[in-house]
Amino acid sequence: MSSSNSSVTKPSLFSVFTAITKARLTISVMFSTLAGYALGVDQWNVDAFKVLGLLSIGGYCMVGASNVFNQIIEKDLDALMDRTKNRPLPAGLISKQNAFILGCVLTVLGLAILYSVNEKTALFGAISIFMYVSLYTPLKTITPLSVFVGAFPGAIPYMLGWVAATGTFGIEAGTLFIIQFFWQFPHFWAIGWFLFDDYKKAGFFMLPTGKRDKKTALQVILYTIWTILASLIPVFGFTGKFHISIVSAVIIFVLGLWMLFYAFKLYNKMDAQAARKLMLVSVSYITLLQIIYVIDKFF
Template sequence: MSVSNSKSIPNQSLIGTFTEITKFRLSVSVVFSSVAGYLLGADSIDFFVLFLLCVGGYCMVGASNVYNQIIEKDLDALMDRTKNRPLPAGQMTVRSAFILAIVLTVLGIAVLYSINPITAMFGAISIFMYVSLYTPLKTKTPLSVFVGAFPGAIPFMLGWVAVTGEFGIEPGTLFMIQFFWQFPHFWAIGWFLYDDYKKAGFFMLPNGKRDKGTAIQVILYTIWTVLISLIPVLGITGKLYLTPLSASLIGVLGVGLLYYAIRLYKEKTSVAAKQLMLASVSYITLLQIIYVADKFLR
């Protein structure tokens, strides 16, 4: 990987550039979801397979992020939030970024394939949908969030598929939880970053506006997210089960998430949207922890 010196930020390290262009924090959060899914599906933990899942998962997410930034390089330069990313800031050439993306893609698919073919297949689908469908649709239609929710929901169920080698009701439920969760999460982001997104022509809100209609949809999808999160307590999702105590804890988290969704509806401010975004991150993280703890402690 070569780094351009013509516009590079002083003291910008290769590691710093790598973590920035692969969106380290986002990628780690995605890997965390996959690990949670693995632990939920495992009868016994194979730490080598878990390691492979982490490496393969990071490569796949990192590759998606690099492809995304290559495609949106000129648009990223227009937004305050993204103008200092490696490509628009000149810390890395497009050629170097493309080589990195290809290496991460091949390595990611190979590592996931070594676990089992279906895991590699879902990883490849995730990259394809994120790069070829979600990314170009962001400047064309608010439906991009719907399309992007598919690859975004794969990681949680990918861990289960990695340990079982098959797709069924259990990983399907994990997929649906993270699928519906993404709507209030990304619409909240789209709301408080509305002006910045507008500079690049991104359409992220369902109505295209920060209005009552968008806020109502945020509430509806929040309710769906919480309800789907509680389905395993009914004992109808195969080996994926949730005890009443853990379901109660998730219910409390859900009430908190719904509170911030309703608050956005009432206030319609960027501050309320940012609070909802933070609440949504807390919700999905704590949900995954509760699910895993419930399995191993009961």
């Protein structure tokens, strides 16, 4: 009877694949890449949609590979945390060897596809996976600066879309990078705040002071302000082809105040509920921001 139940509840290969590549996270990252592509493309034709498809597949492979290697390295640590103990590796749904093979296949396939788009896109994709796996992942158990290091590969996907569309890295791609770079600090510190106890079990240092204190909350506020200011840079007309209207800037500013309100709320309440709310608002902010940028360009 028990073996019958086990065979019924055994996860499918697809569910294991989506779990170990963190499909939801990967798709959200890919959304920013595609938004960056939409901002950089001059006109929508067959070739543009072809590149869009290649970018989607190649991008998923690269981000998915990063997540696979991350989980291989953190297998034993994931087993200690409630949030991650049921991931495929600690749960025994896939072996380290098979996960490593999967990660390598995704990396090679992703790089090849991105290279077919253009060389710079493949280069930045390679830099992203290297920094995420070789620098950010091991630093998480050593220093709070891991968030700073991780913000670099985390900011690459947004500007990667522009590079894929134009084949160039200039002020436009740099601006997209800066926006997503600053945004990651309040976002991940909010996550680090409400998952503090769980992260502590694995020895992860995710908050700038290592504590859920006023200094951490103050830095959340400051980086939220930097995020808002960076998001408004395109309205001033010195970011090349990437510019937005005053109307869009006003809307973005209001969205920024919304996020800043919850950053102050965290500072005042100092609890996990406020941090979780800020995290959700930060996700809404960056998503709506990217949508507004694209709508502003085409409409």
